[in-house]
Each structure stands twice: as structure tokens, then as C-alpha cells.
Amino acid sequence: MKGIILAGGSGTRLWPLSTKHHPKQLLALTGDRSLIQLTVDRTTALAPPERIVILTNARYVNEIRKQLPEVPADSIVSRTIYSDEQLKAILFAFAPGQDNGKLGTLSTHITDSRSRI
Numbered sequence: 001m002k003g004i005i006l007a008g009g010s011g012t013r014l015w016p017l018s019t020k021h022h023p024k025q026l027l028a029l030t031g032d033r034s035l036i037q038l039t040v041d042r043t044t045a046l047a048p049p050e051r052i053v054i055l056t057n058a059r060y061v062n063e064i065r066k067q068l069p070e071v072p073a074d075s076i077v078s079r080t081i082y083s084d085e086q087l088k089a090i091l092f093a094f095a096p097g098q099d100n101g102k103l104g105t106l107s108t109h110i111t112d113s114r115s116r117i
Contacts, residue, residue, distance in 0.1 A: 001046045002047055002051045002052075002053065003040075003044075003046065003051060003052040003053070004052075004053050004055070005036070005043060005052065005053070005055070006055050007025045007036050007054050007055065007056040007060065007064065008060075009023050009024065009057075014027075017029075020059075021059070022063075023060065025056075025060075026063055026064070036067060037067055037068065040052060040054075040068055040070070040071065049068075049070040049071045049072070050071075050072055050075070052075060054071060054075060054077065055078075056076065056077070056078060060078075061078050
């Protein structure tokens with residue numbers, strides 16, 4: 001299984017908490033872990049960290065690498081051209097290798113502790 005996490009939002013919908021320099025996926029809104037950390041926690045139930053790819057805006061790459069040292073640095077990829085939906089379709093269609101499956105998710109979902117992927 002490969003996990004693909006879309007984390008490229010620009011932080012406009014949750015303003016003033018979320019800004020273009022510190023978007024909601026980097027915020028800890030429900031405890032001590034950010035939304036992207038919680039998303040990786042849920043995703044690792046199906047895909048180990050080395051099988052997770054995170055697509056983000058170039059300005060967030062360094063902060064995401066700091067927050068997620070368990071995810072290989074080269075698996076945190078900046079994107080600038082495509083919309084999230086276009087990227088999701090491209091990755092699902094063209095991701096190399098023989099996988100048992102792929103899981104695509106957004107980095108800004110909040111779930112309760114009973115939720116499972």
C-alpha cells in the first residue's frame with residue numbers, strides 16, 4: 001500500500017489561525033500534534049512511512065520535514081502547477097511499481113479517536 005497525502009493548501013479558509021505562511025495542516029488544532037501529523041498517524045495504519053508521499057506547496061516543505069522526520073525527505077514533494085484533484089488523479093494513474101493499493105487523503109481532516117481509515 002502507498003499513502004498519498006495532499007497538503008498544499010494556502011491557509012485562507014481558517015484565517016486568522018491559518019495563514020499562507022502557516023496553513024492549517026501545520027497547526028495543532030485538537031491537541032499537541034498538527035493535522036498533517038495526525039494524517040500520517042492514520043495513514044501508517046495501512047502504509048509504512050517510507051511508502052507515504054506528501055504533496056505540498058514549496059513554502060511548506062521544510063516545516064513538514066521537521067514535523068514528520070519519519071517520512072523520507074524525498075517523499076515530501078512540492079507542487080506548484082496542478083490542483084489537488086488533478087494531482088490525485090495523476091498520482092493514482094501513473095505512480096510506479098506494483099502496489100497492493102493506494103490511499104489518497106487530505107492533510108486537513110479532523111477525526112475522533114474512534115475513526116479508522
